[in-house]
Structures are given as C-alpha cells and as structure tokens.
Amino acid sequence: MTGGSQKTEARGAGPEGRVGEEGRDPAAVVLFDGVCNLCNASVHFIIDRDPAAYFRFASLQGENGQALLRRHGLSTSDFDTLVLVEGGKVHMRSGAALRIARRLRGAWPLLAFFWVVPSPVRDALYAWVSRNRYRWFGQEEACRLPTPELRARFLDAPG
Numbered sequence: 001m002t003g004g005s006q007k008t009e010a011r012g013a014g015p016e017g018r019v020g021e022e023g024r025d026p027a028a029v030v031l032f033d034g035v036c037n038l039c040n041a042s043v044h045f046i047i048d049r050d051p052a053a054y055f056r057f058a059s060l061q062g063e064n065g066q067a068l069l070r071r072h073g074l075s076t077s078d079f080d081t082l083v084l085v086e087g088g089k090v091h092m093r094s095g096a097a098l099r100i101a102r103r104l105r106g107a108w109p110l111l112a113f114f115w116v117v118p119s120p121v122r123d124a125l126y127a128w129v130s131r132n133r134y135r136w137f138g139q140e141e142a143c144r145l146p147t148p149e150l151r152a153r154f155l156d157a158p159g
Helices: 039-048 063-071 093-101 108-114 119-137
Strands: 004-005 027-030 058-060 083-086 089-092
Touching: 027 039, 027 063, 039 058, 039 119, 058 063, 063 083, 083 093, 089 093, 093 108, 093 119
Parallel strands: 027 058
Antiparallel strands: 004 089, 027 083, 083 089
16 A cells, blocks of 8 residues: 555445445544454554544455445555545555544653654654564454444444
C-alpha cells in the first residue's frame, strides 16, 4: 500500500455500521492485519484507551476490511500497514498511528509531538517494525474473534 493520506468520498451507512458496496463508512475504522499478534495487541490497546468507542475495527483480510480497501482504491493483498479510515479520508503507517493516539485516553495524545518528524523518517521506522513483526511477535493462522462484549466494535464479527 502506498501513500500517507488520501481524500476519498464518504458514502451511505450499511446496517449495524457494516460496510456495504453501497453503504457509508463508519466514522473511524482501524484496519489491521488480523493474523499479526502485534496488530491484535494494538487493537486491544486502542480499545482499552477508547472508552467512548470512537474507533471501530476490521481486519484487512475480512470482508468489510476488503470492501473498505477496494472503496478507497487500496491494495487488497498487501497487509503491511495499519490503515485508518476517518471522515472519508485514508491514513496509513505512522500517520494513522499518530491520528489514533490523539484520540486515546491518557498521555497518548502527547505523541502528536512526532508530527514534527518528517513522514519519510517516521514511515521508515514504521516499515522496519512492519517487516519484522511476525518474527518478533508471531502470528496466528486465522483472525481472532472478539469477545462477546467487544463484538459490536468489529465490523466482521459474527453476530
């Protein structure tokens, strides 16, 4: 996947916030690699610090994640980056991470300081971690299912 941020058109909302080809994107969706242990831990980290439930989640490999990727003209087979779809715009890599951090409870919004670091530098560090994440943190054979309490926050969670 390429690019740091893309402006895209917001569309109409599908049932239960799900993404349909004719539906509207939920306000803020974090797309993550569903088989990556680091990515799954990051989702739980976000959930624990997002008491207002601002963020929704979809795995890059899932049906709704794939629909969002297609809708925004992104690769549906490259799972090397975190993607944030917020307000009709797509943010990736370090830009997505910093935008997420600014909405979390606690001191995490202070990471906004890193916006002064040029995105090529931030994204190079992000790419290095991304290339090594399976080796360092491992991976699952399939996407994990959320607990019943968290199911509503995941676009691809079974009912």
